[in-house]
Amino acid sequence: MDDSARRLLQRIMRRIPAQMLKPTLDKWGRLTAAQRQSMDFTESKWALTEKLLAICEENEMTVKHITELEMIHVIENPDHCMWYALQLMDPEEDVHSVELTQFKEQFKSHLRELIRHVSIKIKKHTDEAVWIRIAWGDSFSRPNHLKPTYVVHHLQTPYVFVTSLTSKLKPLLSQALVLSTRYQAIKDASLSGRKLTAIRDLLMRQYQQVFPTKYPSPLAENDQNASNILINKEQAELAASRHQKAREAFGDGMLPQLQSAVYKLETKFRDHTNKTMTEREEAFRCVVKFASTNLLESLRHCASSGIASTPGTSLLSSIPLKGRNYFVITDNSPGPSSQTRQPSN
Amino acid sequence: MSWNEEAQNVGAPDEPVLSTVSVDLRWDADDRHGRLEGGDERQGNWKAPHAPVCHQELLCGSLTPSRQSVVESDGHGGGQQDGKYHIVYNREVLLVGRVHRDRLLAAAGEDCSLDNYLDKTNNAKTTTSAGVLSLLSLLEVQARSRRTQPQQQSRVKELKAKIEALKVQKQQLEAEIETHQNLQKLRSSLDKQCADEEDVEMEEVSENSQLLRLMARHTQLKDLLHAHHLIGGYDVIKTRQGKGVCVSLATAYEGVYLDTYNLEIDLKPTVKISRHNIPPFIPVNGLAEENDMQVNMRAFLDALSQHLNAFAGRKQQLKLLKEQHKSVEVMESNVLCSILVLMFKVPRAKTAVLCTLDYTDHSRCLPTRVHFECEDKQLSDSDQWKKNHSLLMETPVHKALTAMKNMGDIV
Numbered sequence: 001m002d003d004s005a006r007r008l009l010q011r012i013m014r015r016i017p018a019q020m021l022k023p024t025l026d027k028w029g030r031l032t033a034a035q036r037q038s039m040d041f042t043e044s045k046w047a048l049t050e051k052l053l054a055i056c057e058e059n060e061m062t063v064k065h066i067t068e069l070e071m072i073h074v075i076e077n078p079d080h081c082m083w084y085a086l087q088l089m090d091p092e093e094d095v096h097s098v099e100l101t102q103f104k105e106q107f108k109s110h111l112r113e114l115i116r117h118v119s120i121k122i123k124k125h126t127d128e129a130v131w132i133r134i135a136w137g138d139s140f141s142r143p144n145h146l147k148p149t150y151v152v153h154h155l156q157t158p159y160v161f162v163t164s165l166t167s168k169l170k171p172l173l174s175q176a177l178v179l180s181t182r183y184q185a186i187k188d189a190s191l192s193g194r195k196l197t198a199i200r201d202l203l204m205r206q207y208q209q210v211f212p213t214k215y216p217s218p219l220a221e222n223d224q225n226a227s228n229i230l231i232n233k234e235q236a237e238l239a240a241s242r243h244q245k246a247r248e249a250f251g252d253g254m255l256p257q258l259q260s261a262v263y264k265l266e267t268k269f270r271d272h273t274n275k276t277m278t279e280r281e282e283a284f285r286c287v288v289k290f291a292s293t294n295l296l297e298s299l300r301h302c303a304s305s306g307i308a309s310t311p312g313t314s315l316l317s318s319i320p321l322k323g324r325n326y327f328v329i330t331d332n333s334p335g336p337s338s339q340t341r342q343p344s345n
Numbered sequence: 346m347s348w349n350e351e352a353q354n355v356g357a358p359d360e361p362v363l364s365t366v367s368v369d370l371r372w373d374a375d376d377r378h379g380r381l382e383g384g385d386e387r388q389g390n391w392k393a394p395h396a397p398v399c400h401q402e403l404l405c406g407s408l409t410p411s412r413q414s415v416v417e418s419d420g421h422g423g424g425q426q427d428g429k430y431h432i433v434y435n436r437e438v439l440l441v442g443r444v445h446r447d448r449l450l451a452a453a454g455e456d457c458s459l460d461n462y463l464d465k466t467n468n469a470k471t472t473t474s475a476g477v478l479s480l481l482s483l484l485e486v487q488a489r490s491r492r493t494q495p496q497q498q499s500r501v502k503e504l505k506a507k508i509e510a511l512k513v514q515k516q517q518l519e520a521e522i523e524t525h526q527n528l529q530k531l532r533s534s535l536d537k538q539c540a541d542e543e544d545v546e547m548e549e550v551s552e553n554s555q556l557l558r559l560m561a562r563h564t565q566l567k568d569l570l571h572a573h574h575l576i577g578g579y580d581v582i583k584t585r586q587g588k589g590v591c592v593s594l595a596t597a598y599e600g601v602y603l604d605t606y607n608l609e610i611d612l613k614p615t616v617k618i619s620r621h622n623i624p625p626f627i628p629v630n631g632l633a634e635e636n637d638m639q640v641n642m643r644a645f646l647d648a649l650s651q652h653l654n655a656f657a658g659r660k661q662q663l664k665l666l667k668e669q670h671k672s673v674e675v676m677e678s679n680v681l682c683s684i685l686v687l688m689f690k691v692p693r694a695k696t697a698v699l700c701t702l703d704y705t706d707h708s709r710c711l712p713t714r715v716h717f718e719c720e721d722k723q724l725s726d727s728d729q730w731k732k733n734h735s736l737l738m739e740t741p742v743h744k745a746l747t748a749m750k751n752m753g754d755i756v
Contacts, residue, residue, distance in 0.1 A: 097705065099684050100677055128680045156626045156681040209622040211607035212591045214582045321620055 005063045006053060008145050012070045013049040015080070021048065024076070028069045031055060063145055067121060071133050074150060075125060078196040081150075081163040085191040085199055085323075088158040088177070090184035098155055098182055100124060106180035107132070114172045119143040129154055136169055149173070152196065153181070159189065159203050161196060190324035198256035203323045208252040210244075239306075246303035249317040255296040261325040263288040263315065268331055283331070296320060524557070531561035577602070579650055588613045594650050596657035598710070599741075603657040608649075616642070626681045627652055651708045656682065658710035658741075665743040672756050673746060683707060685742070689755040696721050698730075698755075702742065712738060729754060 016024055022041050025031060031039075035055045039048065056066070074080075104122050111118055117137030124130055132151040135143035151173070152161040160177055174186045193199045201207050233239065269277040269284035277284065292298045299316055302308040308316075319325055574580040579594040592608045608621040608629075616639045623629050629649065636645040659682035666687075667675065676699070677686035685702040696719060703714040715737045717725040724730060733754060736745045749755050 096681070096683060096707070097703075099679070124677075128678065154626075155679050156683070158625060204624055205622045206624075209607070209620075211593065211609060211622070212582060212584045213593060213607075214580065 002063075004142075004145060005056075005061070005066055008063060008070070009053060009056060009066050010049055011146065012066065012073065013045065013052065016073050018045055020073070020076070021045075024069065024073050025052075027072050030059065030061065030065055030068070035059075064119075064121075067119070067133060067135070067145060067148075070148075071121060071123060071131065074133075075123070075131055078150075078152075079194055082192060082194055083152075083161050083163055083196050083199055084165070085189035085203060086160045086162060086174070086177075086186055087189040088160065088181055088183035088186050091158070092182045092184060095182045096156060098180075100130065100155065103130065103155060103180050107176055110179045111172065111176040114175060115169075117141065117143050119145070134173070151177075152200075153177070154204070155181075157204065158183065159200075160186070161199065190326040192325065193258050193260075195257050195259075198258055201256040202258070202320060207254065207256055207320075210247040210252050212248070242306055243304045246300050249303060250296055250300040250320055255294065255300065255320075257293070257297075258295040258319070258325055259293065260289060260291045261295055261316075261319055262290075262327070264326075264328045266328065266330045295325075527557055528561050528564065531557055532565060535561055535565055579646055584609065585611075589619065592646060594646070594653055596654045598654070598658040598661045601661070603661060606653055610642075615639075623649075623653070624680070627656060648708075655708050655710050659683070659704060662710065662741050662743055666746065669743055670746050670750070681707070685712075689749075691724065692753065692756050694721060694724060696724065698724065700737070702737065710741065712742075 013021075018041075025036070025039070035058075039051055039055075041048070043051075107122070108120050111120060111134070115136065116139055119135040119137075121133040122130060123133075130153050132153070134149045134151065135145045136147070136149070137143035147164065149165050149169070150163045153159070162173070165173060178184065178186050189203070191199050191203065265286045265288065266283045269280060271278060290299075296319065299308075299319070315327070315329070318327070570581060574595075577595050577597045579592050581590050581592050583589070584591050589609060589611045592610065594606045594608070596603045596605070606621070606623050608623070609619045611617055611619050618629065618633065618638075621629060627649075632648050632652065633645055636648050638645040663675075663678060663682055663685065666673070672690065674688040675685070676688050677684065683704045685704070687700045687702070689698040689700060691698060699718040701714075701716040701718070702712040703716075704711075705713045715734050717730060717734065719725045729752075733745075733749055736748060740748070746755070
C-alpha cells in the first residue's frame with residue numbers, strides 16, 4: 001500500500017464518526033470475518049486507524065478499494081460538504097431512453113477523453129440516484145484522491161448536484177455530463193446548500209405543497225387538537241387564513257432545510273431623504289443574505305404568525321417556487337431575474 | 346299607584362317567591378267550574394286540552410314582570426278572551442302587594458278551592474315553580490289588556506303588516522320556483538340537445554330567456570365538472586378572483602386512488618402555468634406546447650392526466666411487484682419507471698433469466714418491448730417463454746409474474 005493510500009485511509013478514518021465506524025466497515029465488506037473480529041471498536045480511533053492500516057496492508061488493498069470506503073461513507077452522510085445544483089437544458093430526442101449502463105459507459109469515456117488522468121467511480125444508490133466520485137489529475141500527475149468531486153444525478157431528470165468543483169474543471173465535467181445524458185447544455189441552477197436531501201427535494205418537488213382546492217383537508221381539526229378548546233380565540237379566522245396563505249406560499253409539513261438565500265441588488269438607490277445617494281446614476285450594489293438553520297421554515301413562520309404581511313413578497317416565495325436561492329435583482333425586471341453565477345470554491 | 350310602579354314592585358328581587366302555585370288564568374266569574382271541561386268553541390284556545398299548554402307558557406314566560414313577554418305568551422288569550430278568569434291557587438299563597446292582594450281577594454272571593462280544581466283537571470303536572478311574582482305580573486297584564494281595547498287594534502295592525510310581508514315573501518319564492526323550473530326545462534333540453542347534437546331552437550330572443558339559457562349552461566358545466574371529479578378525472582377551481590385556475594389531477598390504478606397533482610394556471614394577462622407539484626421527469630412544458638395550452642386547454646389537461654395516470658400505474662406496478670414477488674430481483678429501475686430489468690430464477694434448469702421491460706410510451710402502463718436474456722438459448726426460444734413474452738406485453742407485470750409462477754416457469 002503506497003503512501004497516498006495510507007494518507008487517504010487516515011483521512012477517511014478521521015472523518016467517519018466513531019459510532020458509524022462498524023456499520024460502514026461492514027458495508028464495505030472487504031474485511032474477512034476474522035479481521036472484523038479482531039477490530040475492537042471500544043479502542044480509540046487512533047488505535048483503530050492503525051489496526052485498519054495493518055489489515056489493509058495484509059489484504060494488499062489499493063487506493064481503489066479505499067475510495068470505495070469513502071464513497072460509502074459520503075453516500076450515507078452527504079451533509080458535510082456544500083452542494084451546488086446544475087440544470088441540464090434542451091433535451092434531445094432520446095433523452096428518456098438513457099439507461100444506467102449506457103450512461104456509465106458514455107460518461108467514463110467522455111471524461112477520459114477530456115482529461116487523461118482521472119479516476120471515476122460510479123455507483124447506483126437504492127433511491128435511483130447515480131453517485132459519481134471523480135478524482136482529478138492532470139497530464140503530469142496522478143489523480144488526487146484527497147480532493148474528490150462527488151456528482152449525484154437522477155436519470156431522466158434534468159438536475160445534477162456537485163460538490164467542490166474548481167472553475168478550471170467545471171467545463172470538463174459539464175461537457176461529459178451533457179454528452180452522456182443526451183442534453184445540449186448545462187447551466188447553474190442557482191441553488192446551493194449543505195444538505196443534499198434538501199436541495200434535491202426542493203428541485204424535485206418532493207415536499208408537501210399546498211394548493212387551493214374545493215375540498216379542503218381537515219385542517220381545522222389539527223388546529224383544534226393543538227390548542228385548548230375552552231379558549232375561544234378572537235382572531236381565530238384571521239390566524240387561520242394567514243396560516244393557509246403561508247402554507248400556500250412555502251409548503252406544508254417538513255420543509256427542505258436550506259441554510260441561506262442571497263439577493264444581489266443592482267438597483268438604483270431610492271430614498272427621498274438622502275439626495276446625494278439618490279442622484280447617483282449608477283446602480284447601488286448591495287448583497288442581502290438571509291441565513292438560518294432552516295430558512296424556509298422560518299420564512300413560513302414569519303408569514304403565518306403575522307410578522308410579515310401576507311401575501312408575502314414574491315421575492316421570498318420565489319425561493320421554493322423557482323427552486324433557487326441566489327437571485328440578482330435589477331431595475332428592469334421587478335421580479336428576481338435568472339442570472340448565471342460561478343460557484344464559489 | 347300606577348300600573349308601572351306596581352310592576353316594578355312585583356319585580357323587586359327581595360320579595361319572597363313561593364313555589365307550587367298553579368294558576369289557570371281563565372276567570373269565569375259566572376261559571377267557575379265548567380270552563381275546564383269541554384271549553385267554549387268561541388275561544389278555541391280555552392279548551393281543556395290546551396289549558397295546560399297555555400298555562401305552562403304563561404307561567405314560564407314571565408319570571409320578570411316585563412310586559413312584552415307576558416303579552417306575547419298569552420297573546421292568544423289576552424287579546425281574544427273577553428275577560429274571564431278562573432283562578433285557583435294554593436292555600437299558601439303569600440300576597441305581597443297591597444293592591445294586588447286586594448285584587449286577588451276580590452277575584453278570589455268566591456269559591457276557588459284547590460281540591461275542586463284538581464279533581465276536575467288533574468292539573469298537578471302543570472304546576473311550576475315560577476312563584477307568586479310571576480302570577481301577579483300575569484294578572485296585572487291580563488287586567489291591563491282587558492282595559493285597553495286600542496291595544497288590540499295595534500296588535501291587529503301588526504298582524505296585518507306581517508301578513509303583507511309574508512305575502513311578498515311568498516311571491517318572491519314563487520318567482521324563484523318558476524325560474525328554477527324554467528331552468529330545469531332548459532337544462533333538460535340542453536342535455537338532450539348535447540346527446541342528440543341538434544341545433545338549438547331559438548324561441549324568443551328576449552333578455553330573460555338568454556339569461557336563463559346561460560344559467561342553464563352554467564349549471565350544466567358545473568355538474569359535468571363535478572361528475573368528472575367523481576370519476577377520478579381532474580377538477581378545476583377559480584383562484585385569485587377569477588384571474589387564475591387551479592387544476593387538481595387525481596391518479597388512480599386498479600381502483601385505488603394514488604397521488605393527486607396540482608397545477609396553478611394564470612389566465613390573465615396570458616395563459617401560463619405559474620406553479621405545480623408535478624415531478625420534473627414528466628414534461629409539463631413540453632405537453633403544454635404540444636397541445637397548445639393557450640387554445641386547447643382541455644387537450645393539454647387530458648394529455649397530462651394520461652401521462653400522470655400512466656406514471657402512477659407503472660409506479661404502483663413496481664411497488665406491488667416488490668411486495669408480492671420477493672424472489673424476483675429488480676436489477677434496474679428508474680424514477681420515471683420507464684425501464685425495468687428483472688432477474689428470474691428458473692426452477693429446474695437452475696439458470697437465471699434476465700428480463701428487460703421497456704416502457705417507451707410514457708402514456709401507457711404496459712411495456713412496449715419485452716426482452717429475455719438467458720445463457721441457455723433454447724429456453725428463451727421455447728414456446729413456453731414465447732407465451733410469457735406475450736403475457737408480459739399484455740398484462741401488468743405483477744399479475745403476469747403471478748401467472749408465470751403458477752405455471753411453474755419461474756420460482
